[in-house]
Amino acid sequence: MNICVVGLQWGDEGKGKVVDLLSESADLVVRYSGGANAGHTVVRGEGEEKFALHLLPSGILREKVLCVIANGVVLDAEVLLEEIAQLAERGIRVGKNLRISGRAHLVMDYHKLQDRLSETALGAAKIGTTIRGIGPCYADKVLRTTALRVEDLLDLDNLKVKLDRIVEYKNKVFAALYPGSEAVDAEQLFRKCRLWADALGEMIVDTTELLHQAWGQKKSILFEGAQGTLLDLDHGTFPYVTSSNSSAVGLSAATGLPGRAVDRFIGVAKAYSTRVGSGPFPTEQDNEIGQYIRDRGHEYGTTTGRPRRCGWFDTVSVGYSIAIGGVDQIVLQHLDTLSGLEELKICTGYKHGSRKLDFFPPGVAVLAEVECEYETLNGFDEDISGAQTFDELPGAARDYVLRLEEILSRPINMIGIGPQRSQILRR
Ligand code: IMP
Numbered sequence: 001m002n003i004c005v006v007g008l009q010w011g012d013e014g015k016g017k018v019v020d021l022l023s024e025s026a027d028l029v030v031r032y033s034g035g036a037n038a039g040h041t042v043v044r045g046e047g048e049e050k051f052a053l054h055l056l057p058s059g060i061l062r063e064k065v066l067c068v069i070a071n072g073v074v075l076d077a078e079v080l081l082e083e084i085a086q087l088a089e090r091g092i093r094v095g096k097n098l099r100i101s102g103r104a105h106l107v108m109d110y111h112k113l114q115d116r117l118s119e120t121a122l123g124a125a126k127i128g129t130t131i132r133g134i135g136p137c138y139a140d141k142v143l144r145t146t147a148l149r150v151e152d153l154l155d156l157d158n159l160k161v162k163l164d165r166i167v168e169y170k171n172k173v174f175a176a177l178y179p180g181s182e183a184v185d186a187e188q189l190f191r192k193c194r195l196w197a198d199a200l201g202e203m204i205v206d207t208t209e210l211l212h213q214a215w216g217q218k219k220s221i222l223f224e225g226a227q228g229t230l231l232d233l234d235h236g237t238f239p240y241v242t243s244s245n246s247s248a249v250g251l252s253a254a255t256g257l258p259g260r261a262v263d264r265f266i267g268v269a270k271a272y273s274t275r276v277g278s279g280p281f282p283t284e285q286d287n288e289i290g291q292y293i294r295d296r297g298h299e300y301g302t303t304t305g306r307p308r309r310c311g312w313f314d315t316v317s318v319g320y321s322i323a324i325g326g327v328d329q330i331v332l333q334h335l336d337t338l339s340g341l342e343e344l345k346i347c348t349g350y351k352h353g354s355r356k357l358d359f360f361p362p363g364v365a366v367l368a369e370v371e372c373e374y375e376t377l378n379g380f381d382e383d384i385s386g387a388q389t390f391d392e393l394p395g396a397a398r399d400y401v402l403r404l405e406e407i408l409s410r411p412i413n414m415i416g417i418g419p420q421r422s423q424i425l426r427r
Contacts, residue, residue: 002221004262006248007228008321010237010275012301012308013268014333014416016040019058019224021421022266027219028066029059030211032254033244034226035074035107035137037130039302043419050419051087052302055080057224060087060094070207071103072244072254074137075150077196084199100200101207102151109192110170110184111136117178127240128277130303138243146170150204153197160190208256215261223251223262229321237364240279248325267327267410269318271335271400274299274308280368283311283347297337312374314347315407320360322410330408332401333416335393336423341379344400348407349373377403385418390427 003022007013020042023029036054043050044061051061055076059065069075084094111133118136119126129135140147146166152159167186174181214221227246230236235247244250252259272293275281284290290310293299299308321327338344350357350370361367380396387393390401405412415425 001263002215002223002261003264003266004223004225004248004251005266005268006225006321006325006327007246008267008269008318008325008327008330009228009273009314010230010281011038011227011246012274012276012299013228013270014331015225015268016042016053016058017333017416017419017421017424018266018268018331018414019222020044020061021424022222023059023062023065025220026059026062026065026222028068028211028214028221029057030068030070030207030221030223030255031055031057031073031226032070032223033072033246033250034242035132035134036076036079037132037134037242037303038226041302041419043421049090053083054303056083056087056094056098059222059224060097061092063097065097067098068207068210069098069100069104070211070255071101072250073101073104074107074134074141074244075100075104076107076132077200078192081196081199095203098203099205099207099210100150100203102149102154102204103206103208104150105137105141106148106150106152107133107137108148108189109133110167110174110189111140113182113184114170114174117174117181121178126278128279130301132303135243150200153193153201154204156194156197159193163190163193211255211257211261215257221261223255225251229324230317232324235324237279237367240277240364247321248327264329265325265327266329266331267318267322267325268331268333269313270297270333271313271338272297273311273314273317276301276304276306276308280364281309281311282317282350282367282370282372283314284309285311289341292341293337296340297334312345312347312372313404314372315404316347316350316357317360319408322408327410330405330410330412331414331416331424332404332412335397335401335415336383336385336417338400339380339382339384339397343379344377344396345374346377346400346403346407347372348375375403385423387417387425390415390425393425
């Protein structure tokens with residue numbers, strides 16, 4: 001059975017934990033989009049062994065799983081090597097269990113510099129990126145002539161020629177657009193590439209071939225989405241999105257496998273909504289309710305540490321994400337975070353002026369102006385983090401889940417009640 005796990009909101013839904021759990025019965029775990037902008041926190045065992053992963057697929061904590069970084073990813077080799085070193089310090093070896101696509105693109109220091117310079121110059125119009133160089137790297141991929149792929153590390157002489165040309169171009173662009181900005185040093189970058197080639201060379205393969213073989217052999221493949229559907233470059237809240245197809249629609253282009261290679265799409269959502277960075281957020285609670293959720297849910301970015309914007313669950317946007325991704329079932333995370341709120345609101349519809357919208361709107365101008373229609377349910381006070389079954393949850397918590405299930409017309413069969421592997425209820 002091949003499964004794809006995608007986020008139904010603006011990222012940070014807790015996909016890492018779901019992938020970690022499902023990877024128990026997977027042969028391969030595949031990361032297919034985004035880069036070091038993602039942050040997956042996985043807590044292992046009943047203790048506090050916490051792992052913050054950015055590029056490594058969450059399956060890396062399981063010995064028998066083969067992890068794949070597919071072609072759709074933009075690879076910051078420096079971050080990857082740091083992550084590998086940190087795992088090694090804790091006794092987890094990464095070697096033959098990781099395969100990286102030669103078709104993936106390399107995130108270089110000048111991408112991060114460009115990201116920072118561009119965001120700073122934009123001022124109030126900025127996207128609020130993670131400054132990890134993601135947009136500039138994908139932009140170079142599309143431009144082609146200024147791109148470096150992971151496979152370039154396998155031919156350093158040729159890479160040097162390309163790199164010199166690209167750096168010359170970048171320095172001209174940066175000097176013109178951002179006078180006074182630091183110059184990029186091609187020699188220094190080349191030295192880094194040499195180190196990356198030494199450390200990662202043996203892991204670089206044609207992952208498209210590898211995945212087709214695995215599919216042909218009926219191995220079980222788990223695809224790990226990064227970010228969320230509403231941050232998808234084409235289908236999200238453009239331009240306040242990331243630069244890849246972070247929804248399930250991106251899977252084919254980003255792996256080389258046809259859509260029908262996936263048997264089941266699992267959508268992950270929090271029991272409320274969060275968003276980091278700029279852009280409209282209809283159910284945002286920029287008030288004490290949002291602060292309550294932020295504090296209880298530790299809603300601060302894994303990658304940047306930024307406080308996340310928090311709000312009520314939005315069935316319009318999540319319903320849209322379910323439709324876009326062909327989602328079969330839902331995992332609802334962080335239900336425990338809502339404990340202590342007197343009432344729980346669910347957004348059930350949008351109105352724009354006097355018009356009721358039937359579908360999530362494509363433009364941010366309309367989205368910024370929509371008025372949410374809410375249904376109000378009773379809150380619950382109990383600490384639910386120790387519950388063993390769905391039936392043990394307080395009535396109001398169960399009602400909340402059942403009402404979401406009814407509105408979204410998909411089964412919610414996993415419910416997160418805490419960060420540990422065991423704190424997930426199945427029904
Ligand atoms: P970028 O991906 O760094 O270019 O950032 C673009 C937008 O996506 C910004 O609003 C980021 O906050 C958001 N973003 C990128 N990665 C994540 C993530 O893993 N979780 C939540 N938001 C993200």
